[in-house]
Structures are given as C-alpha cells and as structure tokens.
Amino acid sequence: MAIYFIKEANLNDFQLVILGTIFEITIFLGEVPTGVIADVYSRKLSVTLSYLLAGVAFLITGLSTPFALLALGAVVWGISETFLSGAREAWIADELTAVTPEISADQAFISGNQYSLAGRFIGVWAAFGFSFISLRASILAGAVAFLILGVVYLLLATEKGFHRAPDHTHNFGDLVQTLKDGFNLIKTRAALVAVVLTTMFVGFSSEAMDRLWQKRFLDSFPLPTLFNNPEGIWALLQSGVMLGTIIVLAIVNRAKTELPPLKILQIILGLVISIAAGMIVFGWAEIFPVVICAFFAVRIARRALDPLIKAWLNRRAESNVRATVLSFAGQAHSFGEILSGPVLGSISQVAGFRWAMLASSALLLPNIPILAHRIKVVKANPDEKSD
Template sequence: MMNSVAGLANSIMFTTYALYYVNELGLNPFQLVLVGTFLELVVFLLEIPTGVLADTYSRRLSVIIAFFIMGFAYILEGEVVLISNGLLHGAVSLFALVVIAEMIRGVGETFLSGAQQAWIADEVGEERLGRLFIRSGQVQLTTSIVGIITSVVLYSIEPNLPYVTGGILYIGLAVYLVLAMKETNFRPVSRDNRNSWSRLRGSFTEGAFFVKQSPVLILILIVSLFSGASSEGFDRLWEAYFITDIGLPAVSGWNSAIWFGIIGICGMILSIFTNEVVVRKINLENRSVVRNLMLILASLKIICVILFGLATNLIWALACFWLLGMFNAVFNPLYAAWLNQHLESRTRATVLSFMSQANAIGQTAGGPIIGWSGVRYSIRVSIILSAFMLLPLVFVFQKLRRQHERRWTK
C-alpha cells in the first residue's frame, strides 16, 4: 500500500516535472541541478539525526512524519507561481521558492530514508527482502502507469496540478498510515533513557562503529557517494535532454507531456517484464548470485548512459533510456535488499542514514559540476559525465566478488 500510493504520487508529479520547471518556471540546466543540490544539502545535515531518532523512538513514526512533510512540500512547489505573484507580489523569484520547497521536502526525505527500509526488514525478515523488494517494485511500477496517464491529463489542464495532486496523495497516505501501520518487531529504547541525549549519541556511535568495522559497508559508502553524484545530474537533466538536444516529433494535437507519458508508460511495462523474469529465473536468496548480478547490471548501466548521451536521434535515445530503466528496476531493489542483509537490526536505520548521507554528499558535490557543464557546453556532455561517475560501482562490486572468491578458496 505504502509503495503503491507513493509510486502513484511520484509518477503523477515527476512525469511532467521537467516541463513544469523548464516551460512554466523558466529554469535552466544549472538551476535544475542546483535545486537538487539544495535538497541534498538538507539531507546531508539531517540524515544522521533523523536516522538515530528512528532507531531510538520508532520507525513507524518517522515514516508518517516524512509523508506529512513531503506532502506539504509538494503542494507548496505546485503553488510557487501563485505565492510569488500573489502573496509575495513578485518579491521572491520562482527559483528561490522552488529551492525552499525542495529543502522542506529534504527534511521529509531524511525521516523516510533508512526508517522505511528498516521497518520493512524488521517486519518481514532479511532473507525475504530480495524477492519482496522486487515484487514491491513491480506493484509500484504498475501504479506508476496510472500515475503517468494522470500526470499528462493534469498537466494539460494546468501545469501545476500534478504537484498539487501528488502532495495531497502523500498527506492522505500519512493519514492512512496513522490508522493502519503496525510496528511489531521493533524494540524502542526504554522510556527511562528515551529523552537522554547520551542515548542518541550512543545510537549514532554504535552505528558509526558498525560501519567502520565492516569493509563491505565502507565500500558501499563509496558506491553511495558516486551514485549520488551521477544520479543528481542524470535524473535532473534527462527530460531536458529529450526536449533540447534530441527533440520530440511534432504531432498535431500533442504536447510534450503526452510524449513523456508514452516514454514513461513504455518504460514501466518493460521494467515490470524484466522484474518478472528475474524473480522467476534467478535465485534471489543466494547472496553471491545477487552480488554478481549487481556487478553485471552496474556495468550495463554505465554503457547505457554513455550511449544515451551520444544518441543522435529519438529511436537511439529511447532504446538506451528504456534499457537503463529496465536495469535500474532490477538493480535498485536488489541493492536495497542486499544492503539490509549486511546490517544489524538495532542500528539499521542509523546505518542506512549514513549511506543516504554519503549519497547526498555525492549529489551536493557532483551535481553542480554536471549542471555547470550542461550550461557551459551541452546537456549531452552532462549526461556522459554522469556515466563516468558510475565507474566506482563496477570497481567496488568487482572487489567484493574477488573477496568472496578468496574467502572460499582458502
């Protein structure tokens, strides 16, 4: 239920968000990435404290707070034009208001990251995570198809409606979770120690020590760092790349929102099919198999992003983009499951927050560089640069595979 509604809301908002940013708010490539940089700066500052709170008090409470905050932020983002022209009489730029909304969203993201996966892992058990996350991804992809169609319709009526609708769905989900979400396997800190800052510091220290003592988690921190740098550029610019560099065919009665709807729906269908093949054909409970599969997928992702950046026509670009979506649809849930299998329950949310913080550092440091290259040279250069930032993923997973092989040959 949680992932279904969140997936629906996200697809409603993010299918046409680039059109909203570029056509309605007038943001350039550097500003597009800079918006994400401010978001990730908030994540960097608050990720660890909110993760510690989730491990100390309640993962359920953390998730509910997250959805309330994010819902408010999305509604605010959808009304920036009204706020700027009406309440503020144009005194604050649209870009500044978007940044403020995204920073508020960042606060919500920190409450959600770590806590959501930690709650799931505790409730269902670690060994079932791989198959569960894949299946959950399939359900989310299916609801996203409905969201894409809704996004196109809403954008055609009023460009800000997708954001407002998505925000309302997030708040509605938070209300539902207040009534329906259970937390049966988590053991919070006793009430006597709950308000102690020393206990919060203790949770943080324990989580940091666990990461420091685990070579695997240190390598994963590196993966998170460079993945963040790459994703901030690609995720913020691929729609603008289709609009400005590739070009979308002119069809009578069609707008760009319809094209992005078609691209999104086809990508979702292909991803659902890919996930089903993986669930049926691959033993997802074997950690070695999962790790080797992630190595292959990481390599294929880099190839796809490079070829996407080199594309000279729509068919070429679409093929690479859809293939990348198929690989991500398998890689992301497998990576989440594999990561949770290396964590201890009592510090899971805190350690996951460390990973998210590393991702935020990567996005904050690497995003502006990629965005600047898009303004200085072209978005094509930005896309290719984001591909090279994924190379450490291959090196890390290759190193993990070799470590495993040496362990078994001794």
C-alpha cells in the same frame, strides 16, 4: 516534475541542477539524524511524517514558480525523504520477522519495489490526465495524494516488530550512541563499505541525468503528442521505465527466495556497467530510437539497483541500527550528488549536455573495480556472512 520547472518556471540547465543540489544537501544534512530517530523512537512515526511533509513540499512547488520558493519546496521535500529513507525499509524488515518470518527480506524488497513501480505507473497516467488542466494541477494532485497517504499510514500501519532498547531514555545520548553503533558497523564490514561506496559513485554520476533528461529530448528532437497533449511523451517514457523495471525485478526474483550474496553483487555490477554505458549513448546518439533505448537502459538499471542495495544492507545490519545504516547509504548517495551536481550542471550549461553525460559516466567508472574485487572476495569465501 522537471518538465514543470522547465515550462512553467523557465529554469535553465544550471538552475535545474542547483535545485536538485539543494534537495540533496537537505538529505545529506538530515539523512542520518532522522535515521537515528527512527531507530530510537518509532519507524512508523518517521514514515508518517515523511508522507505528510512530501505533501507540503508538493503544495509549495505547485503554488509557486519563483526560484526561491521552488528551493523552499526542494528543502521540505528533502526533509521528507530523510524521514522515509532507512525507516521504511527497517520497518518492513522488522515487521516481516515479527509477523511473517517465512518471507525473506530480499523477496519482500524486490516484490515491494515491483508494487511501488505499479503504483508509479498508475500515478504517471493520473498526472497526465491532470496535465490536460495544467502542469500545476498535476503537482497539486500529487500533494493531495501524499497527504492522504500519510493519514492512512498513521491510522492503519502496525509496528509489531520494532522494540526500543530497554535502556533507552529517549534523550540526545541515545541518538548519539545509535549513530556511533551504525557507523562502527559499516566501518568494520567490508561487505557494507563496498555497497555504500556504490551508492556514492551512483550519486556522483546521476545528477545531470536526473535533472536534465527531459530537456535533452526537448532540445534535440521534435516530440510526438498524445491526444494532442505535448506532455504525453513523458507519461509514455516514465511508464515504460516502470514496466521495464518490473520485468527486470521479476526475472531477478523469479526463485522467490533469498538471493545468494554473489548473485546480488554480480547483478549490481551489471547494472552499474549498464548505467555508465547508457549515459554515454544517451548523451551522444543522434538517432531518436537509439536515444530512447539508452534512456530506458539507464533509468531501468537505476531503479532496479535500489532494492538490491537495500536488500544487501538489510541482511548485514542488526535491527537496532538498521535504519541508521540505510541512512548512511542514502547520505553517501546525496554526498555524491552534492559534490558533482554543480560541476555537471556547469558543464552542461557551458559545453553541452553530451559532455555532462560523458563526465557522468566517467565518475561512475571507479565503482566497477570496487565491486569486481568484492565479487572476487565472495567467490573465495562463499559462506561469508558479515565481513
């Protein structure tokens, strides 16, 4: 969508990042309340609302280019993300327990992410097809797809594994109590704290890369076309990320069993290091193939990180607060992006993109010793389950 903002709305570096910051502020404010709603009322309802609101957000964005209306679209999209984050993963984990207990949540999240990436791969090329009409047509096609998905999910999805607590009266007190239970669970378990901090540091470092990578290519290199369409390069890059992530997750999940805690942490640490190093190369390299490789390293590592973090959190959160715990992690990520986004956008606008990438990498570095310490603890206590 960033290329639409650049070419159709003519946004500069700072405006692109601020638009992302508005999106993340919305997520930060709504993440935990919507996660609590999913834990107290219905996870299926929460996911359905997410898809429908995403369709509305894409409609607003595709039908307008003034910055104020694009900001409104970002707010609605952020709200839709809060209804999805945590609720979908908690719904999956509970449905597996109720319907197919022989499948581990780890396996389901990693395999599910691979199917999601395959869907994104198809979506990227569908959007490229619509771009022959206009970039706006691609956005509006996405809006229609989200609205259809919301209706299909409402009609066909089951919710056999979710059971409301018998003493829940569906009032505000239930929401507050679930919020407290989720926070207390994270606070008392170092295994959860380490991974929630990981999401926050990734958030600190990600905003400039997320919002400005396409502008980096446009400003630095003459880009090839595909079928005489200048938007083809974005389809090639995005689909390459999808395929690369599918391969990485297939390697991680090749045993088709629940991953040992030590292995999950080691993979997470390796991905974090790849992101930090890749951003420096992406920002500073001047050779096009090297920049392409760095881009793939960062984007693939970021996408592969997500299902591993969710698997770790799901394994250590009880069902009654699972969506809330996952939402806390999402909120930590948004908090990081909110704090760093305007700063990184200003650095890119004033000093240049490469300095923003260097700063982004530096913001991720404190996470490395945190994960290394956690790995040391797990090695010393290989049978730990919940500390």
